[in-house]
Amino acid sequence: MANKYVNFISDEHLLTCIENLHKSYLKAKKKISKKSFYTNKVDTIKLTFDSKFNDIKEDDLIQSEILRQIDKSINNSIGTFHEHILGGIKGYEVGNLSGFDIKAEDDTLFADIKNKHNTMNSSSAEALFQKLARYADDYKKARCYWVQILAKGSFNEHWKGDINGKEYSHSRVFKISGDQFYALLSGQDDALFQLYKALPKAIEDYLKNYKSESIVKENLALEEITFETEKSKRSILDQITFENYSYYLGFDKL
Incomplete structure (x- = not known):
């Protein structure tokens, strides 16, 4: 029977590769707590410019910054995905x-x-x-x-x-x-193109059959920061600045 997705590896192997990469995404999302988000000092001066110049709400801005951190850890996993595809x-x-x-x-x-x-x-x-x-x-x-x-x-x-x-x-x-x-x-000259074209459908099929073993909190860092703002009455950016730089001269007044 002909393959559903690409001609050079089995459908089962492709779906297994997608599953392994999905696990890496879930693991990366799970790791981004407020503590890990603060591991490298957050540049809240840049984020202030980003918010005002790009007209982005503070919570959306922080979420995109969290996603940027996740993206850094995912890049290696994308390389591993290609290794596993080719190894099949x-x-x-x-x-x-x-x-x-x-x-x-x-x-x-x-x-x-x-x-x-x-x-x-x-x-x-x-x-x-x-x-x-x-x-x-x-x-x-x-x-x-x-x-x-x-x-x-x-x-x-x-x-x-x-x-x-x-x-x-x-x-x-x-x-x-x-x-x-x-x-x-x-x-096959078009093998990588085959993969590119097949991925949306293959990912869709994988997710249809995916059964989550546990709920992954994707916005954990933002939730934790927002919880602190409810007590402190600071804006989200002020809260992040205070928690990162309260030891700087004058910053304890936030």
Whole structure:
């Protein structure tokens, strides 16, 4: 029977990948209490400008700031989602903290996956090149890839050049964009496009069958802050400022 979603992995595998990512979202939402929201000092001066210049209500503004914090922790999970999708293609497997993200079962390919092209500084890039080169030296038939899921172009080319003042190149170390890597592993040029088109329906189908084991409070930090404002009679921004900077000169008067 033909697959419902994409041609290169099973429907069951795609839904499992979506389920794992959903769990990461729920976990991230659960972690954002008032205490964790305050872990990195909140820039309430910037938030004041955001509120006034963009005509955003304070509670909406704080909720969007909370979502921004959640988004930071979700970015890594999106990379893991792609690893698991690609690991479901016949002949390939996920690294599971083995030093690589994806490998061919016959050791002819090793890859490190980054969700965005700009997530590494020069030291990280140098360490990654050296790691991929070691795999290429250890496995003489292996081609080794730095995969950029969201790249600035579509490419599959040798990764060579100056990194941290040193010249790097290797005959079997490459950098490759997400679309080309999906095509390489699946044998289908439009594999990543298939995934993109299938996701809304697949997520919808997953959520229809999803049974929540517990209620996740998505607005816990905002609820906790609002509860304090009811006692203090401060605005939400004043409350956050007081709780973050009451030790600053004059701020204890809020």
